[in-house]
Amino acid sequence: MLEFINPNNGSFLSNKGDYLEDEFGNIFPILNGIPRFSTEKNYTSNFGFQWNIFSRTQIDQVNNKIGSSQSETRFFLTTGWKASEMEGFKILEAGSGAGRFSQVILSQTKAALYSFDYSEAVDANRSNNKHFDASRFQLSQASIYEIPYNDNSFDKVFCFGVLQHTPDFESAIRSLITKAKPGGEIVVDFYRINGWWTKVHAKYLLRFITRKISHERLLFFISLNIRWMIYLFDFLCFIKLGFLTRFLPIADLRNFPQNLDSKQRIEWAILDTFDMFSPKYDNPQRLDNVVNMFKKMNTKVTFSGLIKLNELSNQITIVRAIKI
Ligand SMILES: C[S@@+](CC[C@H](N)C(=O)[O-])C[C@H]1O[C@@H](n2cnc3c(N)ncnc32)[C@H](O)[C@@H]1O
Incomplete structure (x- = not known):
C-alpha cells in the first residue's frame, strides 16, 4: 500500500x-x-x-x-x-x-x-x-x-x-x-x-434557510413531513404534472432504484431530502x-x-x- x-x-x-x-x-x-x-x-x-x-x-x-x-x-x-x-x-x-x-x-x-x-x-x-x-x-x-x-x-x-x-x-x-x-x-x-430554470427549484429557494437549521431539527422536520410529500410527488407524476415536483421540498424520487419497498423508499427520501437541504455549498x-x-x-x-x-x-x- x-x-x-x-x-x-x-x-x-x-x-x-x-x-x-x-x-x-x-x-x-x-x-x-x-x-x-x-x-x-x-x-x-x-x-x-x-x-x-x-x-x-x-x-x-x-x-x-x-x-x-x-x-x-x-x-x-x-x-x-x-x-x-x-x-x-x-x-x-x-x-x-x-x-x-x-x-x-x-x-x-x-x-x-x-x-x-x-x-x-x-x-x-x-x-x-x-x-x-x-x-x-x-x-x-x-x-x-x-x-x-x-x-x-x-x-x-x-x-x-x-x-x-x-x-x-x-x-x-x-x-x-x-x-x-x-x-x-x-x-x-x-x-x-442546464439553464436559468435550474435554480428555480424548491432546493435553491429554501436552502438559504434550511442549511442554517441544526441538523437534528432539519432531520426532524423532514421526517415529520415526508409521507405527504411522497404522496403528492407520486400523484403529480401520475397525472403527468411531474414538472411541478421541482416546487416540492423533497428529493426527486424518480432517481431512486425502482425496486425499493415502501419503507426503503421513505428512508431514501428522508436521506436524500436532508442531503439536498443541509449542505453548506451547492454549486x-x-x-x-x-x-x-x-x-x-x-x-x-x-x-x-x-x-x-x-x-x-x-x-x-x-x-x-x-x-x-
Ligand atoms: C453527497 S455525499 C456523497 C458521498 C459518496 N460519494 C456517495 O456518493 O455516496 C458528499 C461527500 O463529500 C464529502 N466532502 C465534501 N467536501 C469535501 C472535501 N473538501 N474533501 C473531501 N470530502 C468532501 C462530504 O463529507 C460527503 O461525504
Missing part, C-alpha cells in the same frame, strides 16, 4: 500506533483505526451526521448479504471501467461518504483502494467495509484540497456526489488530477446548470465550464455528458479524462 504523507509539507508519516508522525514531529491522530488529517469541525458536519445515521441505506451489501446492485450499476456505468481489468490498480476515491462505492470496488475488483472523506462519514464507511482486507483498503479523514498522498500516485481517480459541495470546484478538480499518474484516468460527476456547474477546467489542467477529456442510470431517472452528468 502507498504511504501517507503530511499534506502540509509532503514528508512521509510513520505509524506510531495511535498516531502518524513525520520527521518534524507533526502528528495526525488515528481514531477508530482511521488516520485523521482534519479533526477540526468543518463545513461537512452535515454529511458526517447524515452518513452515520443512514450508514446502510444506500449500501448494496449489508452484513455480506446482497440487497441491491444500484451502487455497482452506477459505478461501472459512470466510470466505464471493467472489474476484470482493474487488478493491481491503485484507485483514489474522493469524498467516500458511507462507502457505497468503496464497497463496490472492494467486492467486485482486485484493485487497491484509497478512500478519504472530509467528514466523520469515514466512520460509517469503516463500519460498512471493515471486513475487507486492509492490504487493499486504506481510509482516511482528509480534504480534497489536502490529499495525504504523493502526486502522480494513482491509476484511477474518481469523485462522485462531492464536487458541487466544495467551496472551490476548480481547485478540487486540480487536486484530483495532481494525484493521478500520467496516463491515469479521472472520472467525476456533478450537478449541472452546480455548466458542462462546458467543467470540460474547460479539465482541458487547461493537462488532461485529455475522453467523455463528457449524461449517463442514464434507469428508465425514469434524470441522468448524471460526468466528465472522464486522462492525465497527459
Whole structure:
C-alpha cells in the first residue's frame, strides 16, 4: 500500500500506533483505526451526521448479504471501467461518504483502494467495509484540497456526489488530477446548470434557510413531513404534472432504484431530502465550464455528458479524462 504523507509539507508519516508522525514531529491522530488529517469541525458536519445515521441505506451489501446492485450499476456505468481489468490498480476515491462505492470496488475488483472523506462519514464507511482486507483498503479523514498522498500516485481517480459541495470546484478538480499518474484516468460527476430554470427549484429557494437549521431539527422536520410529500410527488407524476415536483421540498424520487419497498423508499427520501437541504455549498456547474477546467489542467477529456442510470431517472452528468 502507498504511504501517507503530511499534506502540509509532503514528508512521509510513520505509524506510531495511535498516531502518524513525520520527521518534524507533526502528528495526525488515528481514531477508530482511521488516520485523521482534519479533526477540526468543518463545513461537512452535515454529511458526517447524515452518513452515520443512514450508514446502510444506500449500501448494496449489508452484513455480506446482497440487497441491491444500484451502487455497482452506477459505478461501472459512470466510470466505464471493467472489474476484470482493474487488478493491481491503485484507485483514489474522493469524498467516500458511507462507502457505497468503496464497497463496490472492494467486492467486485482486485484493485487497491484509497478512500478519504472530509467528514466523520469515514466512520460509517469503516463500519460498512471493515471486513475487507486492509492490504487493499486504506481510509482516511482528509480534504480534497489536502490529499495525504504523493502526486502522480494513482491509476484511477474518481469523485462522485462531492464536487458541487466544495467551496472551490476548480481547485478540487486540480487536486484530483495532481494525484493521478500520467496516463491515469479521472472520472467525476456533478450537478449541472442546464439553464436559468435550474435554480428555480424548491432546493435553491429554501436552502438559504434550511442549511442554517441544526441538523437534528432539519432531520426532524423532514421526517415529520415526508409521507405527504411522497404522496403528492407520486400523484403529480401520475397525472403527468411531474414538472411541478421541482416546487416540492423533497428529493426527486424518480432517481431512486425502482425496486425499493415502501419503507426503503421513505428512508431514501428522508436521506436524500436532508442531503439536498443541509449542505453548506451547492454549486452546480455548466458542462462546458467543467470540460474547460479539465482541458487547461493537462488532461485529455475522453467523455463528457449524461449517463442514464434507469428508465425514469434524470441522468448524471460526468466528465472522464486522462492525465497527459
Ligand atoms: C453527497 S455525499 C456523497 C458521498 C459518496 N460519494 C456517495 O456518493 O455516496 C458528499 C461527500 O463529500 C464529502 N466532502 C465534501 N467536501 C469535501 C472535501 N473538501 N474533501 C473531501 N470530502 C468532501 C462530504 O463529507 C460527503 O461525504
